[in-house]
Amino acid sequence: MKKTTHRPAQKQQRIIALINQKGGVGKTTSVVNVGAGLAALKYRVLLVDLDPQAHLTYSLGVNADELEATIYHLLKGEADFSQARLEIHNLALLPASIDLAGAEIEFSTEVGREAFLANVLKGQSAYDFILIDCPPNLGLLTLNALTAAKEVFVPLQAEYLSIKGLTKLMEMVEKVKQRVNPALKISGMIATQYDRRLRLHNEVFENLKNHFGDKLFKTFIRRNVTLAEASSFGQSIFDYAPHSYGAEDYRSLVQEILKMG
Ligand SMILES: Nc1ncnc2c1ncn2[C@@H]1O[C@H](COP(=O)(O)OP(=O)(O)OP(=O)(O)O)[C@@H](O)[C@H]1O
Numbered sequence: 274m275k276k277t278t279h280r281p282a283q284k285q286q287r288i289i290a291l292i293n294q295k296g297g298v299g300k301t302t303s304v305v306n307v308g309a310g311l312a313a314l315k316y317r318v319l320l321v322d323l324d325p326q327a328h329l330t331y332s333l334g335v336n337a338d339e340l341e342a343t344i345y346h347l348l349k350g351e352a353d354f355s356q357a358r359l360e361i362h363n364l365a366l367l368p369a370s371i372d373l374a375g376a377e378i379e380f381s382t383e384v385g386r387e388a389f390l391a392n393v394l395k396g397q398s399a400y401d402f403i404l405i406d407c408p409p410n411l412g413l414l415t416l417n418a419l420t421a422a423k424e425v426f427v428p429l430q431a432e433y434l435s436i437k438g439l440t441k442l443m444e445m446v447e448k449v450k451q452r453v454n455p456a457l458k459i460s461g462m463i464a465t466q467y468d469r470r471l472r473l474h475n476e477v478f479e480n481l482k483n484h485f486g487d488k489l490f491k492t493f494i495r496r497n498v499t500l501a502e503a504s505s506f507g508q509s510i511f512d513y514a515p516h517s518y519g520a521e522d523y524r525s526l527v528q529e530i531l532k533m534g
């Protein structure tokens with residue numbers, strides 16, 4: 274990645290939630306590597322792990338079991354932002370822990386529960402980008418992400434049902450937009466784990482292109498085992514294997530994200 278010595282100009286903070294209720298589609302991998310790619314270009318980036326599985330936290334080499342303050346404590350109002358925030362290389366992280374698994378039920382009777390994350394992020398204007406990694410469901414945590422975010426990116430794998438499953442997500446985005454967050458929009462679909470040798474993948478992605486037009490990023494993230502290896506070593510693809518296809522693809526996706534709108 275080309276390094277600049279000065280921080281690039283960024284007009285407005287972008288808060289982006291990566292959501293797909295289907296598991297294993299590349300949400301966490303995209304949060305880590307888009308985040309790291311932006312940070313390498315000197316943007317100030319905050320990553321938020323909103324998934325009780327804490328995969329984002331582990332993917333950055335942090336042991337979620339040993340943390341005293343996490344996003345759970347922030348949502349509950351039991352910790353300050355600076356107590357929970359970790360600095361990892363050039364990224365800031367609000368880590369998760371398994372405590373978050375109980376949050377859906379625990380918060381279920383609390384007033385304003387859909388806006389807890391929005392309140393946590395309010396005033397965090399030091400960051401150019403805030404990327405939120407969501408769990409694979411459309412429950413209260415995802416609702417919090419939609420209430421706090423301005424944009425949604427949807428990572429997708431090439432499967433015949435990948436479009437069908439999106440209807441529910443789109444309905445939820447529409448409701449949140451109408452009721453509490455008028456600026457919210459689905460701004461990008463990310464094709465992940467793409468294998469151009471598979472006819473199925475080409476057919477499905479052709480279909481996605483027809484369906485979503487410009488919203489589908491032109492960069493397809495190819496299937497590349499190095500991406501999985503990098504996260505098992507707690508590293509971004511740019512640190513672990515900067516010359517891999519995975520690094521090439523995420524670098525190119527970052528450029529598209531910067532050119533949007
Ligand atoms: N482009 C890719 N090529 C190969 N493996 C990948 C790729 N992207 C992600 N993976 C691997 O696929 C698995 C699922 O990816 P990831 O954890 O990013 O998905 P997710 O949508 O966050 O899953 P969950 O819904 O469980 O949170 C992980 O093991 C990850 O390392």
Ligand SMILES: [Mg+2]
Binds near residue numbers: 406
């Ligand atoms: Mg994940």
